[in-house]
Amino acid sequence: MAEEKEGLTTAEVLRKTRTYGQVRCHNPSCLGRLQPEPGADRVKCPVCGMEFRVTWIKSGFPRIRGPVWDVNVKIAEEAFQRKMKEEKKDGPQ
Amino acid sequence: MALNRKIAYIDLSTGKIEIKPIPIEIRRKFLGGRGLDAYLLYNHTKKGIDPLGPENVLLVSGGLLTATLASATARTHVMAKSPLGGMIGSANMGGFFAPELAWAGFHHLVIKGKAEKPVYLWIHNGKIEIRDARNIWGKTVTETQWAIREELGDEEIKSMVIGPAGENLVRFANVMTGIKNSGGRTGMGAVMGSKNLKAIAVRGTMDIKIAHPKEALEYNKRFIDQITSAKVNQTQGTLGTPFIWGATNSWGGIRCRNFQYNQQLYCDEIEPEAIDEVCTQTVGPYHMASCFGCQVHCRAKYRIPSGPYKGVYDEGPEYTSQGAFCGEPDCRSIETLLVGNHLVNQFGLDNLETGSLIAWAMELYELGILTDKETEGLELRFGNDEALLEMVKRIAFRKGWLGDTLAEGGLIASERIGKNSFDYLIQVKGVSNLHSDERATPALALNVATASRGSDHLRSRPAIDLYHLPEPVLRKIYSTPVPYDGPLSSEHTEYVGKPWQVFWQENCYMAVDCLGICKYHTVFLGATLPNFEDWPKVIYYNTGLEFTPRELWDIAERCNMIERLFNLREGLKREDPYRGDMLNHRYFDEPTRRGAPDVVGRVIDREKFRKMIDEFYSYKGLDENGVPKPETLKRLGLENEPSHLL
Amino acid sequence: MEIRGKVLTVYPEKCTGCRLCELVCSVYHDGVSNAMRSRIRIVKWESEGVYVPMICQQCQDAPCMIVCPVKAISRDEELNRVMVNHDICIGCRSCVAICPFGAMGFNVIDRKNFKCDLCDGDPQCVRFCEVKAVDYVDAERISLDKKRAAAGKITAAQRQAIALELESR
Ligand code: SF4
Ligand SMILES: [Zn+2]
Numbered sequence: 001m002a003e004e005k006e007g008l009t010t011a012e013v014l015r016k017t018r019t020y021g022q023v024r025c026h027n028p029s030c031l032g033r034l035q036p037e038p039g040a041d042r043v044k045c046p047v048c049g050m051e052f053r054v055t056w057i058k059s060g061f062p063r064i065r066g067p068v069w070d071v072n073v074k075i076a077e078e079a080f081q082r083k084m085k086e087e088k089k090d091g092p093q
Numbered sequence: 094m095a096l097n098r099k100i101a102y103i104d105l106s107t108g109k110i111e112i113k114p115i116p117i118e119i120r121r122k123f124l125g126g127r128g129l130d131a132y133l134l135y136n137h138t139k140k141g142i143d144p145l146g147p148e149n150v151l152l153v154s155g156g157l158l159t160a161t162l163a164s165a166t167a168r169t170h171v172m173a174k175s176p177l178g179g180m181i182g183s184a185n186m187g188g189f190f191a192p193e194l195a196w197a198g199f200h201h202l203v204i205k206g207k208a209e210k211p212v213y214l215w216i217h218n219g220k221i222e223i224r225d226a227r228n229i230w231g232k233t234v235t236e237t238q239w240a241i242r243e244e245l246g247d248e249e250i251k252s253m254v255i256g257p258a259g260e261n262l263v264r265f266a267n268v269m270t271g272i273k274n275s276g277g278r279t280g281m282g283a284v285m286g287s288k289n290l291k292a293i294a295v296r297g298t299m300d301i302k303i304a305h306p307k308e309a310l311e312y313n314k315r316f317i318d319q320i321t322s323a324k325v326n327q328t329q330g331t332l333g334t335p336f337i338w339g340a341t342n343s344w345g346g347i348r349c350r351n352f353q354y355n356q357q358l359y360c361d362e363i364e365p366e367a368i369d370e371v372c373t374q375t376v377g378p379y380h381m382a383s384c385f386g387c388q389v390h391c392r393a394k395y396r397i398p399s400g401p402y403k404g405v406y407d408e409g410p411e412y413t414s415q416g417a418f419c420g421e422p423d424c425r426s427i428e429t430l431l432v433g434n435h436l437v438n439q440f441g442l443d444n445l446e447t448g449s450l451i452a453w454a455m456e457l458y459e460l461g462i463l464t465d466k467e468t469e470g471l472e473l474r475f476g477n478d479e480a481l482l483e484m485v486k487r488i489a490f491r492k493g494w495l496g497d498t499l500a501e502g503g504l505i506a507s508e509r510i511g512k513n514s515f516d517y518l519i520q521v522k523g524v525s526n527l528h529s530d531e532r533a534t535p536a537l538a539l540n541v542a543t544a545s546r547g548s549d550h551l552r553s554r555p556a557i558d559l560y561h562l563p564e565p566v567l568r569k570i571y572s573t574p575v576p577y578d579g580p581l582s583s584e585h586t587e588y589v590g591k592p593w594q595v596f597w598q599e600n601c602y603m604a605v606d607c608l609g610i611c612k613y614h615t616v617f618l619g620a621t622l623p624n625f626e627d628w629p630k631v632i633y634y635n636t637g638l639e640f641t642p643r644e645l646w647d648i649a650e651r652c653n654m655i656e657r658l659f660n661l662r663e664g665l666k667r668e669d670p671y672r673g674d675m676l677n678h679r680y681f682d683e684p685t686r687r688g689a690p691d692v693v694g695r696v697i698d699r700e701k702f703r704k705m706i707d708e709f710y711s712y713k714g715l716d717e718n719g720v721p722k723p724e725t726l727k728r729l730g731l732e733n734e735p736s737h738l739l
Numbered sequence: 740m741e742i743r744g745k746v747l748t749v750y751p752e753k754c755t756g757c758r759l760c761e762l763v764c765s766v767y768h769d770g771v772s773n774a775m776r777s778r779i780r781i782v783k784w785e786s787e788g789v790y791v792p793m794i795c796q797q798c799q800d801a802p803c804m805i806v807c808p809v810k811a812i813s814r815d816e817e818l819n820r821v822m823v824n825h826d827i828c829i830g831c832r833s834c835v836a837i838c839p840f841g842a843m844g845f846n847v848i849d850r851k852n853f854k855c856d857l858c859d860g861d862p863q864c865v866r867f868c869e870v871k872a873v874d875y876v877d878a879e880r881i882s883l884d885k886k887r888a889a890a891g892k893i894t895a896a897q898r899q900a901i902a903l904e905l906e907s908r
Contacts, residue, residue: 026343028559028585029691066364067343076687083694160772300771383757388869390755394788
């Protein structure tokens with residue numbers, strides 16, 4: 001039988017980084033920790049600028065419900081225009 | 094004992110039934126479940142058979158640990174040659190069927206031939222009977238199950254059945270059990286239908302001796318704590334799989350309008366919390382249900398809140414239904430989602446395939462490749478909810494030219510529709526892609542392209558790739574039980590290190606499928622969940638069999654290789670767009686336009702993709718064409734296949 | 740403080756229907772997996788999604804105890820449970836027939852009746868049920884909890900009635 005592993009398990013390693021009262025930005029390249037104001041229904045990521053609607057599972061436990069569409073759609077459109085311009089300059093990567 | 098569960102050979106043409114033990118040497122090579130099914134399929138079918146002919150073999154199984162204390166041993170596996178793409182056909186479902194089958198004395202059923210008229214199997218404490226199914230033919234999924242209970246006078250009977258779609262040989266018909274537990278993808282329901290087999294009913298009260306009951310109980314308790322303390326499982330247990338869809342759509346990883354966009358916009362009505370509200374209103378605050386022995390309880394219960402189906406009870410909808418009835422066709426009504434989910438459950442249709450094909454047809458209609466002539470006046474446009482639900486019905490009953498055509502699956506349908514319709518078909522090996530868009534996630538793209546049963550997210554997807562886990566955490570997971578010191582990247586848009594992750598996941602998921610455990614109980618969505626290091630104890634306490642983590646890994650690799658051998662025998666070619674490890678050209682040519690800034694403007698890089706495949710092949714011991722090298726077969730003990738040991 | 744009896748209690752609306760309790764019960768008592776041997780059984784109305792755990796109520800005036808012709812069944816006041824003495828039991832199954840909850844089982848393999856023994860004070864079903872659809876609590880607390888729940892329902896109904904009345908005015 002395999003012996004117990006020494007040191008910390010993956011669960012323990014990750015548990016150390018667990019935070020409460022915060023949510024992670026949905027942008028996979030950002031994943032910034034966002035701390036909505038208590039009771040707020042929106043939160044803006046200070047790092048990447050994406051904005052999300054917030055729901056509260058209970059007091060102190062926020063969850064992202066979904067994007068603030070108008071804001072994030074605009075960010076996406078700008079990013080797309082920018083990248084297409086860059087691509088024309090450098091040719092396809 | 095789990096180890097004394099039997100294998101039964103049932104010939105529906107002759108009515109002959111043979112019951113045999115499963116030798117321990119076979120267990121040590123293939124464990125059970127999907128792995129042993131793959132061995133049986135390779136051994137009991139001949140090259141090039143018609144998947145809907147009597148020569149195809151239908152395999153039904155539980156895993157080695159089914160009904161024991163291993164935290165969620167609910168899964169039933171079903172295998173045959175697929176009528177959808179002609180490759181490995183394989184379906185896996187939760188519920189309560191496999192445990193009942195194990196209590197009835199069986200782990201594996203090998204069903205051959207074709208019954209002259211509709212029949213069903215009745216399996217009860219070691220006995221198997223072939224019964225007349227005239228009275229249940231034509232019934233929906235749940236009607237069939239309740240009718241069998243009534244006919245046999247036992248409310249505890251669990252049945253695996255087909256609905257009208259399976260009877261009508263829709264090439265992506267499901268096998269189903271309970272309200273919504275679906276053995277989906279690859280048309281196992283059509284294979285059942287082609288054999289005139291409407292249902293398999295089981296009831297068992299035979300003991301399964303647990304080798305070390307005290308230890309099994311204690312270890313299971315630890316396991317459950319580990320599983321329920323994972324945050325992803327807690328969310329799963331309140332919002333179900335829709336939460337994955339919601340989060341993924343939020344950053345732009347969801348197909349919309351077939352493959353035109355990678356995000357559905359302004360779809361607040363169908364986001365997870367909105368679905369949850371309907372469940373709460375129509376069922377109550379406690380509306381989550383479980384499969385056998387599972388403490389994750391990810392299945393929601395609901396009643397349709399409005400419209401012509403108001404008040405109808407069903408379960409789900411899973412994120413595949415959100416993909417099928419919301420994102421892909423770009424419909425945004427919760428009623429459409431809940432009704433669509435209900436229809437596919439009752440007809441026994443694969444929601445994912447159904448939604449993908451309809452979305453494809455919608456794109457063809459908008460492009461003028463399909464016209465009102467083929468749709469018989471139906472305005473098959475994106476966002477047309479009525480047209481979407483109407484097409485679901487037409488497919489299940491093969492109604493009209495288009496209903497009948499789509500029921501044949503994408504490959505045959507694209508031939509019939511002609512023009513350049515194939516270019517728009519988002520599939521791999523004849524199986525439509527999941528509702529996810531992998532253009533920004535090369536690891537996931539590699540998984541989809543190389544999955545054995547055709548495009549699939551449950552065969553090798555390194556889903557945790559999106560969490561940007563620190564490198565040491567990734568290394569901890571991906572370098573056991575076999576050492577790996579190559580690169581690993583936390584960056585989801587990267588190409589390096591991904592082939593190893595996909596290879597590791599492929600073996601991990603195979604092991605889980607052999608054991609009969611649910612994937613939410615391993616490294617799929619949660620990085621902290623049990624895997625190779627933890628399973629030897631569970632197996633030992635429950636069955637008394639001893640394995641090292643490495644041995645389990647080798648078994649998984651062997652079983653995956655058998656699936657590969659089957660696919661190669663049926664014509665798999667590396668870059669063949671029809672039956673290869675290949676993606677639709679749009680992955681490489683059309684950049685994503687929506688989602689998070691870093692996700693926008695992404696395509697899969699052809700050259701880097703090719704390199705990933707090369708590397709993936711090398712880990713598997715395949716040559717550059719994807720064919721196993723002789724030394725690989727030797728290492729895995731497969732040099733003499735088919736070996737006909739069972 | 741006086742020691743109050745603890746009781747096994749069920750909250751059916753919370754049950755997810757997983758049947759893990761059945762599995763652990765049979766493994767704990769008999770060392771096998773077999774739902775048929777479980778002392779707790781989940782009765783389901785699948786087409787409506789209703790699951791109800793059924794257990795022995797450990798009745799004060801237990802019908803099984805009264806009907807047993809050889810007095811094999813008795814109450815254990817310390818753990819607040821009804822127990823069968825298999826040395827005395829003659830296997831007539833009168834108890835199985837009379838139990839209004841179907842909580843007395845008969846096992847055809849061992850040819851013995853069986854019932855919940857509260858696992859000697861550490862009920863395994865409770866230990867494993869994450870959603871606490873079965874719980875083991877002070878009898879006193881339950882009746883208080885249930886009173887509160889019932890009272891809540893009544894006041895909610897009253898509030899609703901008042902609201903309706905106000906609306907219709
Ligand atoms: S363990 Fe709890 S949730 Fe599962 S069936 Fe038993 S009572 Fe219901
Ligand atoms: Zn951010």
